[in-house]
Amino acid sequence: xxAKSLSRISAHPTFSAIRQSYMMLEKSNDKVYSxxxxxxxxxxxxxxxxxxxxxxxxxxxxxxxxxxxGVDEIxxxxxxxxx
Numbered sequence: 001x002x003a004k005s006l007s008r009i010s011a012h013p014t015f016s017a018i019r020q021s022y023m024m025l026e027k028s029n030d031k032v033y034s035x036x037x038x039x040x041x042x043x044x045x046x047x048x049x050x051x052x053x054x055x056x057x058x059x060x061x062x063x064x065x066x067x068x069x070g071v072d073e074i075x076x077x078x079x080x081x082x083x
Contacts, residue, residue: 024047
């Protein structure tokens with residue numbers, strides 16, 4: 001079940017965008033920036049384009065179909081009954 005979940009997550013474009021965003025931020029933490037203005041501008045342009053793609057795919061979150069698993073419904077019922 002966990003493998004199926006991981007495969008769905010890895011195939012979904014929104015989760016892929018989240019992963020890309022994380023990796024870009026991780027790289028930028030230790031990045032050494034060039035003092036050549038043209039090279040710096042090119043790098044910044046690439047970063048902006050990447051974040052535009054991430055933003056566009058994150059808008060798809062509104063269309064993301066989410067449902068509660070049966071196990072979670074049972075656990076939620078138990079939690080409500082125990083209160």
